[in-house]
């Protein structure tokens with residue numbers, strides 16, 4: 001890694017690195033959510049929801065961390081890996097869990113572990129997709145260090161998951177939609193740039209298939225509002241319809 005113990009972090013640059021795909025996935029940050037933005041039942045902005053009004057303070061891409069290279073994955077492979085993570089997110093949807101999916105793979109694209117959000121099913125607040133995928137990958141290779149491996153996540157990881165990734169010495173992260181409420185890679189905070197860390201991501205890319213991830217989130221909350229009694233764990237979605245085709 002470029003920064004050892006006691007090393008100084010690079011200056012935190014802000015702004016979209018001129019990546020159209022990244023821009024497409026760059027949703028409204030919490031501080032920029034206008035009053036007209038969609039809200040959850042508790043009044044908080046819908047995760048992954050696109051802006052519904054003019055951003056306050058300009059382009060939300062201004063909070064994007066920059067300075068890190070994109071991952072080594074060719075576009076086609078990257079999309080294929082994110083589609084696998086999205087399939088996990090859809091599995092979460094079918095289980096009435098927040099639809100987030102993740103996988104851990106080699107830098108050549110070989111998938112070691114994949115998982116989806118299971119906080120309800122496992123009665124475990126730490127059972128985020130990323131944590132479960134990191135945990136399974138570690139178990140499979142018999143090592144708590146995940147050096148040389150990458151995490152694909154349908155959503156920008158939260159501080160808990162990003163902390164776990166950094167402690168595992170993970171190489172880099174590719175994610176889909178930004179998470180305005182909990183995102184730890186620029187949306188709420190930039191955990192990877194905190195001073196004093198003895199490991200940092202060496203690559204980072206966001207916005208990969210972001211629209212699909214965000215749409216899945218919106219569909220999930222829409223379905224849950226329509227049918228608050230939707231049974232967690234049921235293979236059937238709201239109104240008894242199969243969720244296999246949900247996107």
Ligand SMILES: [Zn+2]
Pocket residue numbers: 128130157158159160161162
């Ligand atoms: Zn998380």
